Amino acid sequence: MEIYGLRTHYVTITTMEYRVECIKCGRRFPAHKIIYTCDKCNGLLDIKYDYSSIDNERIVKAKGRGVWKYKALLPFKEGSSSSLSPITINEGDTPLYRCDRLAQSIGLGIGDLWVKHEGLNPSGSFKDRGMTVGVTKAMELHVKGVACASTGNTSASLAIFAAKAGIPCYVLLPKGKVALGKVAQAMMHGAKVLSLLGNFDDALRVVRELCEEENLYLLNSVNPYRLEGQKTIAFEIAEQLNWDIPDRVILPVGNAGNISAIYKGFLELEKLGITSSVPMMTGIQAEGAQPVVRAFKDARTEIIPEPEPETIASAIRIGNPVNAAKALLAIRNSGGLAESVSDAEITESQLLLARAEGIGVEPASAASIAGLRKLYDAGEIDRGEKIVCITTGHLLKDPERAIAICEAPQEVMADLESVRHILHATATLNKNREEHIHIYA
Numbered sequence: 189m190e191i192y193g194l195r196t197h198y199v200t201i202t203t204m205e206y207r208v209e210c211i212k213c214g215r216r217f218p219a220h221k222i223i224y225t226c227d228k229c230n231g232l233l234d235i236k237y238d239y240s241s242i243d244n245e246r247i248v249k250a251k252g253r254g255v256w257k258y259k260a261l262l263p264f265k266e267g268s269s270s271s272l273s274p275i276t277i278n279e280g281d282t283p284l285y286r287c288d289r290l291a292q293s294i295g296l297g298i299g300d301l302w303v304k305h306e307g308l309n310p311s312g313s314f315k316d317r318g319m320t321v322g323v324t325k326a327m328e329l330h331v332k333g334v335a336c337a338s339t340g341n342t343s344a345s346l347a348i349f350a351a352k353a354g355i356p357c358y359v360l361l362p363k364g365k366v367a368l369g370k371v372a373q374a375m376m377h378g379a380k381v382l383s384l385l386g387n388f389d390d391a392l393r394v395v396r397e398l399c400e401e402e403n404l405y406l407l408n409s410v411n412p413y414r415l416e417g418q419k420t421i422a423f424e425i426a427e428q429l430n431w432d433i434p435d436r437v438i439l440p441v442g443n444a445g446n447i448s449a450i451y452k453g454f455l456e457l458e459k460l461g462i463t464s465s466v467p468m469m470t471g472i473q474a475e476g477a478q479p480v481v482r483a484f485k486d487a488r489t490e491i492i493p494e495p496e497p498e499t500i501a502s503a504i505r506i507g508n509p510v511n512a513a514k515a516l517l518a519i520r521n522s523g524g525l526a527e528s529v530s531d532a533e534i535t536e537s538q539l540l541l542a543r544a545e546g547i548g549v550e551p552a553s554a555a556s557i558a559g560l561r562k563l564y565d566a567g568e569i570d571r572g573e574k575i576v577c578i579t580t581g582h583l584l585k586d587p588e589r590a591i592a593i594c595e596a597p598q599e600v601m602a603d604l605e606s607v608r609h610i611l612h613a614t615a616t617l618n619k620n621r622e623e624h625i626h627i628y629a
């Protein structure tokens with residue numbers, strides 16, 4: 189295996205041979221060809237490596253932090269003539285919090301529940317992991333610009349990485365359906381933002397045509413390179429648990445890329461002999477946008493698109509998830525589950541997580557906790573399972589929703605007596621520590 193240098197200030201990317209393959213018919217495509225789905229059968233594409241040529245030590249003993257730490261399993265060809273720097277903003281390396289108070293409130297055992305807070309990526313969501321790889325690939329391919337459709341976080345992240353790379357960025361957002369923080373990010377970082385009169389699925393359809401016609405590089409999760417970056421969530425979870433793996437990983441599902449990517453990451457660790465099993469991948473959707481859950485429960489391999497998806501969790505308001513085929517494989521092959529949760533359950537879990545554990549997440553992320561609670565109460569999850577919930581986006585992505593579901597600040601005169609009067613009247617000053625915790629746990 190040749191050591192090849194994508195040179196940067198901090199990292200030398202030493203990678204391996206890989207190939208691009210259709211998951212449906214097995215057709216292979218040259219790495220330099222810009223293609224997102226199979227031109228023969230329309231199947232999704234996957235990046236394949238020769239695992240026998242990878243030395244485990246390059247993963248287990250890798251130095252550095254974040255996504256590029258796992259460069260041995262990222263798709264940049266050895267011997268490439270280009271000497272390319274990764275486009276990076278120090279993505280990844282997010283905390284894995286042990287959440288005993290949350291566990292107890294659900295009925296799980298102490299030490300059995302962890303939350304991987306992907307909202308602490310630089311742009312506030314897990315999308316950064318995919319974008320660092322995707323935009324680095326875009327630079328390698330010398331594309332003239334990048335584009336995406338988005339429920340918000342993809343556009344925020346892509347705008348940042350495009351700014352870092354110095355290339356034009358075009359984003360299509362469903363009008364009135366994107367949380368405020370995300371739109372602000374896309375605009376601030378210089379993307380050309382279009383407000384599309386349609387939903388996310390319409391935006392994705394249009395942007396795919398646009399990229400085809402205008403030679404722009406598509407960075408939605410149908411692009412298999414993005415998922416390569418996102419699979420590092422699995423590597424980090426395993427490493428943070430001392431190269432052990434949890435029994436179950438629970439996460440929200442929208443376009444269904446992340447669950448597919450994380451499953452792949454765990455599979456790779458198993459293939460390399462670093463770990464000995466794969467967690468039960470458990471995908472949670474909102475009741476108003478649950479095509480993957482329905483397909484799972486009906487034992488179908490294909491989803492039936494939902495024309496009018498609706499939920500307060502705008503990040504996962506998707507009716508026709510492009511990666512559904514990969515996600516259903518991930519869930520079934522790992523012995524996992526798929527479940528839907530109501531908006532009320534999402535809101536309750538968002539508040540619980542924020543107050544019992546100090547973890548602030550946007551509504552879509554709270555779906556993972558809501559799903560855990562529902563599945564545990566239904567007896568589908570056993571007590572004693574070691575569980576990791578992934579929270580995908582930060583609370584501040586959707587400040588309007590946070591304000592809507594919390595008690596409004598009370599106006600008060602600027603003197604101590606008035607302040608004390610209100611606090612005594614609402615009994616908050618007399619609440620002791622134990623009582624306070626009890627309310628939320």
Ligand SMILES: Cc1ncc(COP(=O)(O)O)c(C=O)c1O
Nearest residue numbers: 341442443444445446503580581
């Ligand atoms: C916060 C958040 N959670 C979950 C998802 C769903 O991820 P995926 O589309 O990979 O299923 C998204 C996608 O936009 C998101 O922004």
Ligand SMILES: [Zn+2]
Nearest residue numbers: 210213226229
């Ligand atoms: Zn094919």
